[in-house]
Amino acid sequence: MHKYGPHIFHTDYREVFEYLSRFTEWREYQHRVLGSIDGRLVPLPFNLTSMRELLPESLSRRLEEKLLEKHPHGARVHILELMEEDDPDLRFLADYIYRKVFLNYTMKQWGLKPEEIDPEVTGRVPVVLSNDDRYFQDTYQAVPLRGYTGMIGRMLDHPNIKLMLNTSHDEVLELRDGSIFVMGSEFRGKLVFTGKIDELFNYRYGELPYRSLDFRFEAHDMEWFQEAATINYPNNYDYTRITEFKHLHPVRSDRTVIVKEYPCSHVRGENEACYPIFTEETREMYRRYLELAADYDNLVLVGRLAEYRYYDMDDIVKRSLDVFREMIL
Structure with a gap:
């Protein structure tokens, strides 16, 4: 799923x-x-x-x-x-x-x-x-055989990686006067930040806007709900598309699960920030946050939230590999 x-x-x-x-x-x-x-x-x-x-x-x-x-x-x-x-x-x-x-x-x-x-x-x-x-x-073109959770789990399965769940960055990270502090101690290595850049700087210049999605799952007592994995509805209904997962991961079953996607505004703390909203004003706001980040030589911003841009999966993996080679190795 x-x-x-x-x-x-x-x-x-x-x-x-x-x-x-x-x-x-x-x-x-x-x-x-x-x-x-x-x-x-x-x-x-x-x-x-x-x-x-x-x-x-x-x-x-x-x-x-x-x-x-x-x-x-x-x-x-x-x-x-x-x-x-x-x-x-x-x-x-x-x-x-x-x-x-x-x-x-x-x-x-x-x-x-x-x-x-x-x-x-x-x-x-x-x-x-x-x-x-x-x-x-x-x-x-493919999907991970055991899902994305399995793939990410294997990435994290390394003795040098410590995973802290349900932890906000401001509980462990502080930026102060050009220096980065982690768990109260100054950190001089490269710190890769992938969260929201506006949140990192306590929304000093305002909140960068995003669109979000409300995913509503339904189970149906039928073998198939639709004839393709995804059907878009550009002109009808409040949702934009329906996806039936059995097309992606075939199983033999008399039941099926679909999801309908309803676009909505992003509300901090209530839903996910999915898509940056690009306007002249938001680009200028992001530029000002970048100026704040430039004061920290060992801060590396990577990802959709930190860079305030849209990435496909392969593009962000390539970006991460490039950053690792150029800035961290």
Whole structure:
């Protein structure tokens, strides 16, 4: 069971895959996502199959021909690029995907009005020029055979690692006048901090905002609930997607468990800080916290909360390995 929704490991970094393989065996798994659009379930990201399923045959054939005249088969073309085309058919396709796939989903996920959505985010929405319905195209795609808890447990199983649970950083860590103190004693080694940078400095400049998710699990007396591991609901319901875990970890059972994801605001002490909210104001606030951190030469900030940025799993593992080599070894 994935407590925080589906997490499929995927990467093109061989180094990252080999490093994690020291701590887990894998079950190969290629994730597929469907989107509920106009009463039909179609592959996401939007691809040639999605186009044929949703649009009239003559229009979809014409669009496919025009797209493949301009781009190689298998390319991922961003809708911002299509919006700038002279061809009205291609502009229509970009607008269609924006309205049907992206707009309402993003409004739910981020709690934003349409005019507040960053155009750069819109520009990253792709059309995949193939019938490949896999959600990821990375070289390595899998889930840990015994789950992420098992993998992390093996990482921590080392005599030099002491794990302190239910302990706030301010119970053991103090930053004072350019020096770091751990358990009351000055610490001159490298200290890696992965928690919230604003919390580390007692919210001196305010609290950096995040979006969170409310995961609601349901058990059903049926063999299967849905035909794919994850189905997105961009335009209906308050939740954004439903995941059925038996697709990820196949078991034979007459019952099944699903989770519905409801986006919500992050409230300190009540839910998890999942996604940093990027605005000019939050970037400036983070910059000011970085200036405070710069006073501590042996403080190393790593991770989504400490760096106030989004990381995929493979990217943060690579970042951690790079930091270790460059700053700690």
